[in-house]
Amino acid sequence: MSPLLELRNITKRFGGLTAVNELSYHVEEGESLGLIGPNGAGKTTTFNLIMDEFQLTSGQIIYRGTNIEKLPTHKRVQEGIVRTYQVPRPFHEMPVSDNIRIGMMPENIGKMIAEAPDPDAEMAIARSVGFGEREFAMYPGELSMGDLRRLELARTIAAGPKLLLLDEVFAGLTVAEIGQITELLLEKRKDGLTYIIVSHDLRSLAPLVDRVVAMSFGALLSEGSFDEVLADEKVQEAYLGT
Numbered sequence: 477m478s479p480l481l482e483l484r485n486i487t488k489r490f491g492g493l494t495a496v497n498e499l500s501y502h503v504e505e506g507e508s509l510g511l512i513g514p515n516g517a518g519k520t521t522t523f524n525l526i527m528d529e530f531q532l533t534s535g536q537i538i539y540r541g542t543n544i545e546k547l548p549t550h551k552r553v554q555e556g557i558v559r560t561y562q563v564p565r566p567f568h569e570m571p572v573s574d575n576i577r578i579g580m581m582p583e584n585i586g587k588m589i590a591e592a593p594d595p596d597a598e599m600a601i602a603r604s605v606g607f608g609e610r611e612f613a614m615y616p617g618e619l620s621m622g623d624l625r626r627l628e629l630a631r632t633i634a635a636g637p638k639l640l641l642l643d644e645v646f647a648g649l650t651v652a653e654i655g656q657i658t659e660l661l662l663e664k665r666k667d668g669l670t671y672i673i674v675s676h677d678l679r680s681l682a683p684l685v686d687r688v689v690a691m692s693f694g695a696l697l698s699e700g701s702f703d704e705v706l707a708d709e710k711v712q713e714a715y716l717g718t
Contacts, residue, residue: 478541480505480670481526481557481639486535488518488525488694495521497694498535503639508665509672510681510702513691514714519674520562521694523641527559528552539639556638560645564624566616572627573598573612579634598634605630605660622653629660640664640671646680654680678706690714 479502488496496518503509511519524530526537528549536543544552566575576598602612605626616624625645632640642661646654654677661671661684675681681688681702688705690697692714698705705711 478538479503480507480540481672482536482538483522483526484536484538486522486525486537487533488521488530489533495694496525499691499694499696501689501696501699503670503672505638505670506668507670507687508661508685510685510688511672511674511691512676512678512681512688512705512711513697516693517691518694519691520643522691523559523643523672523674526552526557526641553635556636557641558632558635558637558639559641560625560628560632560643562644562647564616564621564628566624566627566631568616571613571615572602572607572619572630575616575627576601576630576634579631601630601634604633604663606656620653621648622650622656625649625653625657626660629657633664638670640669642671642673642675644674644676646675646677658684 482502483500485498485500486496487494487498499518499522511522513519521530525532528547532545537545539555539557544555547555567578570578573595580597599612607623607626607630611619611623616627619627629645645657649657658680673681673684685702687700688702689699690705690708690711697714698708698711
């Protein structure tokens with residue numbers, strides 16, 4: 477079987493700057509892949525390329541055996557590729573319930589407005605990320621950073637992803653909040669969700685991933701098990717400063 481997602485020598489240049497350089501890696505269906513590297517390594521840019529938020533300079537992105545280069549972002553979401561952002565992007569003028577509802581209908585906001593809401597389905601998703609009725613009725617401006625990240629996850633889960641791209645999902649969280657997000661992701665793994673997770677928090681990343689890809693200056697530096705990659709001298713020099 478072919479990988480769920482395969483990056484083949486993808487490159488992104490911004491003028492004279494090469495942000496991603498001939499990068500190749502893959503993720504299997506049902507696998508969890510960690511993506512690490514120092515600031516500026518090209519990790520978020522890679523997610524932007526997978527989602528067509530940036531256009532490739534060269535290379536191929538193969539999803540479920542098909543080159544998706546010509547698919548716009550909303551079509552990729554419909555195909556099951558969904559992402560979170562380093563800085564949560566909720567709809568601040570809407571309560572948590574409506575934010576989740578938008579996630580359930582990302583391709584057609586007009587349909588969302590026209591159709592009657594399904595509060596049971598929305599609440600089920602809210603509860604799956606640890607929200608209760610109190611948070612369900614709150615607005616994003618009333619939520620803690622941990623709750624905002626849970627809302628990001630709820631919106632992506634609502635879209636029914638086959639592949640979830642998680643960008644610094646632990647950033648700005650307390651130890652307790654990291655534990656809650658970790659438990660949620662472990663539960664989603666049991667449900668068969670495939671994800672790629674970018675994180676500088678290596679301690680929190682370790683129990684969540686099957687493999688790790690390390691990047692530096694936009695290129696592949698090392699890949700393998702968590703322990704293998706962290707033991708790589710190139711990774712220690714580039715990422716850990718040792």
